[in-house]
Amino acid sequence: MSEIELGITADMHVHLRDGKMMELIAPTVREGGISVAYIMPNLVPPITTIDRVVEYKQQLENLSPKTTFLMSFYLSPELTPELINEAASKGAIQGVKCYPAGVTTNSAHGVDPNDFTKFYPVFEAMEKNNLVLNLHGEKPAKKDDEEINILNAEPLFLPILEKLHSDFPNLKIILEHCTSKQAVEMIEKLNSGYKPGDKVNVAGTITAHHLSLTIDNWAGNPINYCKPVAKFPQDKKYLIEAVTSGKPYFFFGSDSAPHPIEGKARHTGVCAGIYTQKYAISYLAEVFEKKDKLDQLKKFVSDFGLEFYDVDTSKLKNSDKCWLVKRKFNVPEIIGNKEITVVPFKAGDELDWQIEWR
Amino acid sequence: MSEIELGITADMHVHLRDGKMMELIAPTVREGGISVAYIMPNLVPPITTIDRVVEYKQQLENLSPKTTFLMSFYLSPELTPELINEAASKGAIQGVKCYPAGVTTNSAHGVDPNDFTKFYPVFEAMEKNNLVLNLHGEKPAKKDDEEINILNAEPLFLPILEKLHSDFPNLKIILEHCTSKQAVEMIEKLNSGYKPGDKVNVAGTITAHHLSLTIDNWAGNPINYCKPVAKFPQDKKYLIEAVTSGKPYFFFGSDSAPHPIEGKARHTGVCAGIYTQKYAISYLAEVFEKKDKLDQLKKFVSDFGLEFYDVDTSKLKNSDKCWLVKRKFNVPEIIGNKEITVVPFKAGDELDWQIEWR
Numbered sequence: 001m002s003e004i005e006l007g008i009t010a011d012m013h014v015h016l017r018d019g020k021m022m023e024l025i026a027p028t029v030r031e032g033g034i035s036v037a038y039i040m041p042n043l044v045p046p047i048t049t050i051d052r053v054v055e056y057k058q059q060l061e062n063l064s065p066k067t068t069f070l071m072s073f074y075l076s077p078e079l080t081p082e083l084i085n086e087a088a089s090k091g092a093i094q095g096v097k098c099y100p101a102g103v104t105t106n107s108a109h110g111v112d113p114n115d116f117t118k119f120y121p122v123f124e125a126m127e128k129n130n131l132v133l134n135l136h137g138e139k140p141a142k143k144d145d146e147e148i149n150i151l152n153a154e155p156l157f158l159p160i161l162e163k164l165h166s167d168f169p170n171l172k173i174i175l176e177h178c179t180s181k182q183a184v185e186m187i188e189k190l191n192s193g194y195k196p197g198d199k200v201n202v203a204g205t206i207t208a209h210h211l212s213l214t215i216d217n218w219a220g221n222p223i224n225y226c227k228p229v230a231k232f233p234q235d236k237k238y239l240i241e242a243v244t245s246g247k248p249y250f251f252f253g254s255d256s257a258p259h260p261i262e263g264k265a266r267h268t269g270v271c272a273g274i275y276t277q278k279y280a281i282s283y284l285a286e287v288f289e290k291k292d293k294l295d296q297l298k299k300f301v302s303d304f305g306l307e308f309y310d311v312d313t314s315k316l317k318n319s320d321k322c323w324l325v326k327r328k329f330n331v332p333e334i335i336g337n338k339e340i341t342v343v344p345f346k347a348g349d350e351l352d353w354q355i356e357w358r
Numbered sequence: 359m360s361e362i363e364l365g366i367t368a369d370m371h372v373h374l375r376d377g378k379m380m381e382l383i384a385p386t387v388r389e390g391g392i393s394v395a396y397i398m399p400n401l402v403p404p405i406t407t408i409d410r411v412v413e414y415k416q417q418l419e420n421l422s423p424k425t426t427f428l429m430s431f432y433l434s435p436e437l438t439p440e441l442i443n444e445a446a447s448k449g450a451i452q453g454v455k456c457y458p459a460g461v462t463t464n465s466a467h468g469v470d471p472n473d474f475t476k477f478y479p480v481f482e483a484m485e486k487n488n489l490v491l492n493l494h495g496e497k498p499a500k501k502d503d504e505e506i507n508i509l510n511a512e513p514l515f516l517p518i519l520e521k522l523h524s525d526f527p528n529l530k531i532i533l534e535h536c537t538s539k540q541a542v543e544m545i546e547k548l549n550s551g552y553k554p555g556d557k558v559n560v561a562g563t564i565t566a567h568h569l570s571l572t573i574d575n576w577a578g579n580p581i582n583y584c585k586p587v588a589k590f591p592q593d594k595k596y597l598i599e600a601v602t603s604g605k606p607y608f609f610f611g612s613d614s615a616p617h618p619i620e621g622k623a624r625h626t627g628v629c630a631g632i633y634t635q636k637y638a639i640s641y642l643a644e645v646f647e648k649k650d651k652l653d654q655l656k657k658f659v660s661d662f663g664l665e666f667y668d669v670d671t672s673k674l675k676n677s678d679k680c681w682l683v684k685r686k687f688n689v690p691e692i693i694g695n696k697e698i699t700v701v702p703f704k705a706g707d708e709l710d711w712q713i714e715w716r
């Protein structure tokens with residue numbers, strides 16, 4: 001096959017920032033082959049009001065009119081059940097993102113997942129309104145904490161996910177950017193009773209970059225450094241199995257996270273995040289083709305995400321279909337302009353598949 | 359105690375480079391509290407001839423006349439038993455450094471430790487001449503090797519060390535910059551028959567920085583990135599136990615490895631190595647004091663290294679003693695000049711102990 005139709009594609013974890021970076025990056029959602037994008041709220045300050053999320057969405061639509069943006073709030077003590085009800089009834093948000101404090105870029109306002117109970121009234125309102133709870137699944141380490149490190153922080157978070165799903169079996173929960181064997185196994189376990197046709201309530205998203213990176217790739221290469229960090233070859237195998245499995249509780253969330261090159265080329269305090277948006281589908285196609293599973297790509301990148309979020313495809317900004325076309329190209333070393341420069345994932349590498357809208 | 363005499367101090371693993379970097383760094387050996395320094399041969403090209411090592415030593419002595427420099431060859435096919443005999447008889451070298459190909463800075467000319475037997479004639483000549491074999495103990499990964507990664511490369515190297523010690527029980531071997539529990543345990547195992555007064559033939563050196571770093575400290579901080587990488591809190595505990603144990607088969611080798619800041623502040627391909635030379639003893643004193651083991655510091659940083667290398671202390675360039683004096687200071691953010699800048703380990707941090715020569 002040299003052409004494959006992927007339908008209405010969706011990326012359920014996208015960072016578009018604000019200001020000059022937003023102006024550069026927002027149009028690249030569509031360029032990368034994505035029709036529907038779920039946008040992260042971790043701006044500075046974080047998005048926690050209806051006015052702000054509506055304004056932000058309008059800015060994004062002005063920059064990329066053919067992209068359908070799904071919006072989110074940032075879980076914080078400012079959120080109330082009343083606010084959730086109002087935001088949902090207005091269609092202002094599709095979910096709420098939870099960042100454990102201090103684990104990644106712009107998570108300083110995050111929460112302590114060891115004490116989720118104070119958010120239970122908010123979660124109840126979300127469950128009632130069919131909103132999605134997006135979890136950055138890493139247990140935050142306290143100062144001088146000997147137990148938690150960047151490699152076990154995700155596995156140590158999984159009991160928190162399990163408890164939450166048990167307490168809110170009808171709340172739609174996503175464990176975002178799964179990076180470990182244990183994370184994949186937990187999502188499998190929580191869906192062990194799944195039968196075709198069932199509604200999925202707890203799912204894992206998986207990025208493009210974690211399908212090709214391991215720890216050796218980010219050690220000494222800040223451009224490949226993100227949170228959660230890429231783990232070991234065995235973990236990568238589990239992730240590839242999951243994305244090509246055709247199981248509806250694994251779907252695409254790129255966690256594409258642009259930083260100015262100055263935030264990466266530092267001798268200390270490097271920004272965490274990998275920018276994949278502009279070639280999102282092309283990166284995925286490489287992995288699926290290598291596994292001889294290109295026939296499963298549409299489910300992972302289109303069907304399952306749209307189903308989970310109950311996206312009404314009659315109300316999209318655009319009904320173009322994304323086509324995958326076999327045509328080699330080289331990822332540029334940088335993208336940007338005079339004001340801002342970003343290094344894309346796999347800069348300089350040759351990729352085999354491009355996208356077209358038809 | 360606010361003053362402690364450390365005697366004739368020795369750092370048995372020092373990178374001084376050449377050119378402008380050498381001019382900046384060579385004098386900092388003495389500034390850091392070190393009297394005797396064993397110098398690494400991984401220049402470009404590597405040092406493999408008597409003329410070159412003699413010339414290099416002279417350059418270093420010109421820059422730092424009061425420091426005693428012990429010199430080394432770089433293990434490569436160019437070394438012959440005849441060359442080893444001649445270099446030893448002239449006192450040109452005290453040892454030979456073995457770099458597995460491709461594991462760290464300037465190791466492109468390194469060897470394959472899976473096939474050491476071709477160097478056995480060289481090792482025999484070294485054994486006969488009482489020279490030291492210095493091992494960078496990481497198993498090199500082949501392309502697409504799924505088994506070896508930056509965390510297990512050292513543990514996977516240990517059987518190679520064990521075999522080598524078994525084949526050459528009288529060859530003095532050092533496993534340099536031990537970073538893992540397993541490495542400490544292997545050195546203990548190979549010395550399990552040790553009784554006070556015995557000659558030690560296989561030892562581990564330990565750096566200053568591995569006593570305070572773990573994986574979370576170098577992820578996102580290129581300045582703390584070195585090979586072998588710092589491991590987990592449990593490994594660090596084993597290292598601290600080893601250096602404060604008073605066992606003569608653990609002594610100091612800083613692996614101080616300066617890079618221009620441009621080699622650290624990069625978005626990809628960051629140089630591996632941490633520069634500790636200028637405050638070497640001060641970094642160590644912090645760790646020993648915290649363990650309430652300052653009384654063991656002299657053994658680790660002076661006695662055991664000099665004994666292992668059979669250093670004749672009547673033939674040093676200088677007989678000054680290093681004194682540790684309790685007096686706070688701040689590590690500068692950078693050291694250098696208009697031409698070259700290096701960021702020292704713990705830049706900006708306050709340390710408690712300074713050194714004086716008396």
